[in-house]
Amino acid sequence: MATAPHTTAPHTAGPHTAAPTLIGSVQRALRLLEAVSSHSGGAPAKQLAREAGLPLPTAYHLLRTLAHDGYVRRENGVFVPGAAAERLADRCAVRNRRAALVESLNSWRDALGVPIYFAAYREGEIELVAVADTPAAPAVEEWADFxxxxxxxxxxxxxxxxxxEASRRDHLDRHPVRPLTRYSVRDRCVLLRRLAATERIQPVVERQEYALGTVCAAIPITVGSGVAAMAVSGPVHQQVRLLSAAKTLRSEAGALLDSLAFSISI
Incomplete structure (x- = not known):
């Protein structure tokens, strides 16, 4: 991490000296934490102080503070990242994966000219993770909870x-089938038969079952053992174009998602 050039401000009495001092302490702690994180097997305080450009007493003081807060821990005479630092790294990784996903959705949206959706099934619920649309090609309004x-x-x-099958039935026990439009499936048994007959290689197409005047096509996405899907939507009179877009998405999504190496943990 780049650090600002060191400058020494004139000393003045009063509360205004607290902020620069605090900022400097944070910068030093971050440099030290970066040094710790760069060693998979840990490193001793003297080496960390040298790499962070800190006096050894300052490094010891900051390492004690970081250890107290769970950002580092001492094992066999060396310092390694602690649980708090690992959680922070995980959150950063999640943000990076989400940003990569959004960027990909935007690219597909621009290339295909239709709204693009990404959803995952997580902890027994459907979660709409991200949507990419434009004013000219808006996403379907979520008028009823997805x-x-x-x-x-x-x-x-x-x-x-x-x-x-057991997971499907459990989901439908908690979220019973009910018609939203005159085209919606009205019977749980009919829906279960439809789901069981769905071919994994084909898009799942829904015509005006959620919103009148709209057709939507979804494709399954394999992300490890997770359950995920991407979809496109548009006016019902553009169904042929939409199905073509869904097939293009299906043929390209797998390789791109593998290259991003994201997971449904986002």
Whole structure:
């Protein structure tokens, strides 16, 4: 991490000296934490002080503070990242994966000219993770909670089709089938048969079941053992174009998502 050039401000009495002192302490602690993180097997305080450009007494003081807060821990005479630092690294990784996902969705949106959705099935619920749309090609308005109406939209049907039968039934016990439009599936048994017959290589297409005048097509996404899906939507009169977009998305998404190495933990 780059650090600002060191400058010494004139000393003045009063509270205004506290902020620069605090900022300097934070910068030194971050440099030290970066030094700790760069050694997978840990490093002694003297080496960390040298790498962080700190006097050894200052390094010892900061290491004690970081250890107290869980950012480092001492093992066999060396300092290694602590649980708090690992949690921070995990959160940064999640943000990076989310940013990469959003960037990919935006690219597909621009290339295909349709709204792009990404959803995952997590802890027994449907979660709409990210959407990329434009004023000219807006996403479907979520007028009824996506989590509770998975039986009626393509994303939900695609996610549910990837579950085992027991998990599907459990989901529908908690979120019963109910018609949202005159085109919606009205019977749980009919829906279960439809889900069981869904071919994994084909897009799941929903026509006006969630929103009148709208067609949506979803494709399953394999992310480790997770259950995820991507979808496109548009006016019902553009169904042929939309299905073509879904097939293009299906043919390209797998390789791109593998290259991003993101997970549904985002």
């Amino acid at each position: 989590r509770e109406t998975g039986h009626a939209h393509a994303l939900g049907q695609c996610l549910l089709s990837q579950l085992d």
